[in-house]
Amino acid sequence: MLQAAFPAVARIGNALAGLVYPPSCIGCGGGTGEPHTLCGKCWAGIRFIERPYCERLGTPFAVDLGMPLVSPAAIADPPVFARARAVARYDDTAGKLVHRLKYSDRLDLARALGAMMARAGAELAGEADVVVPVPLHRLRLWWRRFNQSMELARIVAESQGKPCDPFLLERVKRTSPQVGLSRHQRAENLQGAFKVPESARPRLKGKRVLLLDDVLTTGATANAASRALIRGGASAVDVLAFARVVAES
Template sequence: MPAIPFSSALKPLVDFIYPPRCPLCGEGTAAGPGLCGACWDTLDFPGEPACTQCQTPLETAAMGSICTACHLHRPEHAGIAAAMLYNDPARQLVLRFKHGGRIGLAKLMGRLIAARLVNAPADAVLIAVPLHRVRLWMRGYNQAALLARAISTHTGMAVMVDGLKRTRATPKLGGLGRKQRAKVLRGAIRVNEARAASIRGRHVVLVDDVLTSGATSSACVRALLVAGAKSVRIACFARVADQSTSDIATPKHETPETAKVPGAA
């Protein structure tokens, strides 16, 4: 009989002394880490019908249905895999993870994202949306890189957290229209030259925490395709599904923090 790892043997005692708690409401959970049943019920998971191009939920189903945003601007990506739609509980989880130092949430969030990647090529490489070095220094970690590593544990996909780099700091994109966002990001995100050969000819899964306006992810997708990536899928924890008001002013943070940010193309 194989020996039981010491950490596994101690787990029941640790759980008894420090019972797992829901990261949203603080209530004890039967088995952690995870959300309590009540908080699970508040999450909004993507479903059908959805856009065949970007998987945005649609009100009615039709063969070959495409959302308005994809009809107006055909996406360069190969699809979007979002663990859930952006609502207040999702926002709270992202805030705790991204700005509250709760990096342990990457395991839960990564597992939920991985569940949406069942149709992604098994040989795809996970690449994180990059942070500028100043912001990385201030925050102490790149939340997208932590998610990519967590996704890898469930999918077996290779991870390349430094496949992309942000060559200059960019201002917040809130309040800018589609063309203005693209102009701000032009040339700001590039493929890491040291990783270019490893990206060429590969399927890529681009990982981020939240998909809001889609401007940053579009810049990343474009850079990867120019570098020779075979295809690029976008994987995120939460996405804003309402694309009907994509040019309305947004809060001061690119990641939605105080209100729903429209536009998830």
């Protein structure tokens, strides 16, 4: 009898909490019908990335030619990873959400952002054997106190029924901040930054990895991490981010 009453008590408790602390938009703080969601205005402010896009890089095309295509950029400079996908362009609302998660200790945002990533990357997650977050160097992790990529990876893995293993990849080099660096400088900065621990190689061998990060910029971090994973025994690596920088033509 008591166990049967627990769900009803929980619903009443949630309703009372909603009266005292009404749900608010994770973007602007305005009122919403449900917690951990966006209001209509903020939702409209997100520029979602949907097909048609480059099947390798996930960058959107301006015109739909009715068939899967690979962009000239992916042909000229093929990435180490197999495929990349992202929820939205890194601008306006999407950029603010990532910044708040990353620098304002807004861990509550991980649930909403991770759920959107799970939908955008459902195809990649369905083919993956394991989900791996892009790791932080231990000193940066100590300073920031949490890894936002790990929080997103946990949500994506749970929603897709996949294991999440943050110990398959580690960041062994404390790199300089990537902000303001060119594509070439970013790649140089990340040389030797990642490795697969010897103890993790048996768990990684032959696995298809879904690598999770918050933002995909030039792809330098994704390439460096993917290269380390493949050298460590992974069969292939796909990349999923919440936002990606898209150069406007």
